[in-house]
Amino acid sequence: MFSLSQDNIPTSPTSNKGPVKYGELIVLGCNGSLPNGDKGRRKSRFALCRRNKANGVKPSTVHSSCTPQAAKAISNKEQHSISYTLSRAQTVVVEYTHDCNTDMFQIGRSTETPIDFVVTDMLPGGQDQVDGQAVQSTISRFACRIICQRNPPYSARIYAAGFDSSKNIFLGEKAAKWRMQDGQMDGLTTNGVLVMHPHHGFNQDSKPGLWREISVCGNVFTLRETRSSQQRGRMVDCESNKLMDGSLIDLCGTTLLWRTAEGLSHTPTVKHLEALRQELNAGRPQCPVGFNTLAFPSLSRKDVLDEKQPWAYMSCGHVHGYHSWGGRRNPEVEAECQERECPMCRSRGPYVPLWLGCEAGFYVDAEPPTHAFVPCGHVCSEKTAAYWSQIPLPHGTHTFHAICPFCIQLLSGESGCVRLIFQSPLD
Template sequence: MENFLIDDDVYGQVFVLGYNGSESVSYSQNGSSSMISTRSVLRRKPQPNGVIPSSKHYMVTDPTSSASLRDRRHFIAYVKSRTETLIQEYQNDPFSDMFQVGRSTDKPIDVTVKDTRCSDLDTDEVSADHQAAAADKDQHRDSTISRFACRLLVNRTLPYQPRVFAAGFDNHRNICLGEKAPKWATESGMDGLTTNGVLVFHPPAWGAIGEDAPGWLEVSVRGAMLSLRSSRSAKQRGQPLVSDSNVLRDGSLIDLCGVTLLYRTKEGLDQSPTSRELDDRLACLNADRPQCPVGMNTLVIPRQRTHMALKASDQPYIYMTCGHVQGRHGWGDQPNKLKKCPICFKDGSIVRMCMGMEAAFIVGQDSTPTHAFNPCGHMASLKTVDYWSRIPFPHQATAYKPSSPACPFCITLLDAKCPYVRVIFP
C-alpha cells in the first residue's frame, strides 16, 4: 500500500507502533477472534459527528437515571460521591469529525488497538520453553488499554488541526469518571483524567529532536495539557500547562498505556518514502547477493523476522558490538552467550537482522538502511535510527521509570549505551 494520500478528504493517518509494516493483526476479545488494522486513515465523514461541551450541566444522585442517558445525548459523568454526580452534556459540532480509539470492537470505536508488549529478546536466541512461558504469561495478562481510551476531533475544513482528548464515549454516549479519578473545576466547567492516562509526545518537527528530547505530557478529557503524574494512575493530577496544546502535529505520539500510536499528516507522508520504495530498496540489497564469510553462502535479508521467513542458512545475523553481518554458524557456545566475530574478533551478542518495512516510521527521503537498532536488528537509515533513539517511551503502567527509547518496528527496548550500530556487509 502506498503511504502518500491524494484524497482531499483525508486528514492524516494513525499508525500503531510495533508491527513493521503488517497492515492487520489478529485480535481476540471475549472469546472471539478477528483482524484489526495497524494503520487507520482519518477521512472526512459523510456527516459531521464531532461533539463539544454545551452549557448544560446538572447534579444527579445516580448517573444511570440521568435525562442525558435517557435522551441519548453525549455527556461526561463526574462522580463526586455515591450520591453526587455532575453531568456535563455535550452538543453536536457541525464543524468537526470525531474518531474514537480504544480496545473495544464496539461500533463507537473507529480505531481498535491491542496491547503491544515491549520486548528485549530475539526469539531465535531463546529456548522453546522460555518462549512458551513468555507467550502464556502475555496471553493471560490483563490489558491496561481502556475499551474507550481516547478520541480525536478534526476540523472538517483547512486547517484540519486534529486534537486529542482523553477517554471516548461508550455505547451509551457516556464517559464516566469514577469517584477516585482526578477531577477539578475550571472556568469552563469540570475536567478530569482517566485511570491510566492518555499521554502525548510532540516532536519539534518530524525527524528533528535535539540532545534534549521534549517530555511526555498528559491530556485531560477536555483537552487540557498537564505535566505527568507521579505515577501512571496517581490520584493527584500534574500541573496544568497553558502553553502546550493538544493539537497533533506530524510525528506526534499518543500513548494509551499498552500501545503507542503515531500520527502522520497527509503532507508529511507525501514527503516520506513509499512502501514500494522500501520494497525496491530491499530488492536491491538482496540483488547484491551478500555472502556469509564463514559459510560462503548467499544471505537474504527478510521483510519480517519470523521463523518461517527463510531457511536458517540464509538468514543474516548481525553482531551488535561491531556491526558485521554473517550467516548463522556454530560458535561452540550456549544460547545467549557472547559470540566472537570471526572478522574482527570482538565479543558481542548476535541477532537476526531484517528490514524495517513501515514507511511511515522512516525519517527523510533517503531510505537506504545503513544502520540497525540494537538489540532487535531492524535495519533503517541513520536519520531514522538516530531519531527514534532519542524518544523515551513510558512503558510501565505503574511508573514512568525506567523509560528508554524503543524500536518503532517491534517496540523492543533499545540498548541505553549503544541504541544502534552501523551495518557492515561482508
C-alpha cells in the same frame, strides 16, 4: 499487507482522488501488520478520513447537581454527555452538542460500535502472553477520542476518554477531576493518555519532545508521579492537544504514531523500501568467513528465516551468514540470545538475524538501510535508527525506555543501534 493498497499510498489532504485524509495512526510494534493479521477495526494502521456526515461534538450545558435535566442527558442515548462524580451526593453532568464542523474518531480496547480503531496490548515480538499467562490489559475500553476539523487546515486534537454505547463518559469518585475557573469540569482517566510532540516535525532533523498528559477536555498537564495517581500534574498553558506529524500517543499498553496526510506524502512508500532491499541485495554482500552470498528476504517473508539471511554481531555490526560456532553455552539464556564472539574483531555480544523495517510510516527519511537496532536486529536508515533510539517511551507505570518501533523490544547498548559492516564480494 505489502501490496500497494489504497491504505498504503500517501495522499495529500487536498487530493481530488477519494475522501480527504486527515492522517493515520500507526501502532508501534507492528512491522507492517498485526502479529495475527489485520482484521476489521483491529489493524496495525488506521486512516482517519472525512466522514460523509459530521459526527463531532462540543460541550454545551453544565448541570451542577442531579437535576431532572441532568438525569435526562445521561439516560438519553441520542445525547452525548460526560458525568463527573464528586461524591455520592453530587454529580456534575456536562452535555455535549453536535458540531457540524468536526469529525470524531474513538480509540480503545472495546469492540463496541462507538470505537473506530480497536487497539490491544502490544508486547515485544508480538506476544500475547507472558510466561504462559494471558496479559491483563491496562488499556481503557474507551481510551481516547480525536476530533478533526472538516475544513483546511484539517487540524486534529486529542482528548482523553471516549463515549460509550450510551454516548456517555463516566468519571467515578476515584478518578482525578476538578472544577476549572470558568465553571467547567475536567478530569483524567485511570491510566492516562500521554502525548509527545516532536521538535522540528517528523523528519531527519526531528528531536523528541517532552511527554505530557491530556485531560478529558483536552488540556495539557505534566505527568503524574505514577500513571494512576489521583494527584494531577501541573497544567501547561503554553502547549496544546493539537496533534502534529510524528506525535506519539501512549494508552498504557500500546503506543500510536500520528502521521498527517501531508507528512505521509513525503514518507517512503512500500515500493521504495522494496527497491532499497533489491539494491542492497544487488551488491551481493558476503559472509566474510563462509564466503556465501547473503540476501534480505522479500518484504512478504519478513518473519521467515531464510538460508541466505544476514546475521550480525550487535556489539560491532559485522554482518555474517548463520553459523553455530563461537557461542558460550548458558542454559539460563535462550539460544537466539546467546552471546557470540565475532571472528572479525573478537568483540562479544548478541548474534541475531537481521530483519528489514517494513513499516514505512516509522521512517524519518528515505535513505538506505544501514543501521540495526540492538538487540533485535531490525534494519533501517541511520537517521531513523538515531531518532527512535533517543525517544524514551512509557514502560510500566512510571519508567521510560527507548524501544525498536518495529517490534517494541527494549533497546540496549551505548546508543541503542549499530552501523552494519557488510563484506563486499571478492570477485
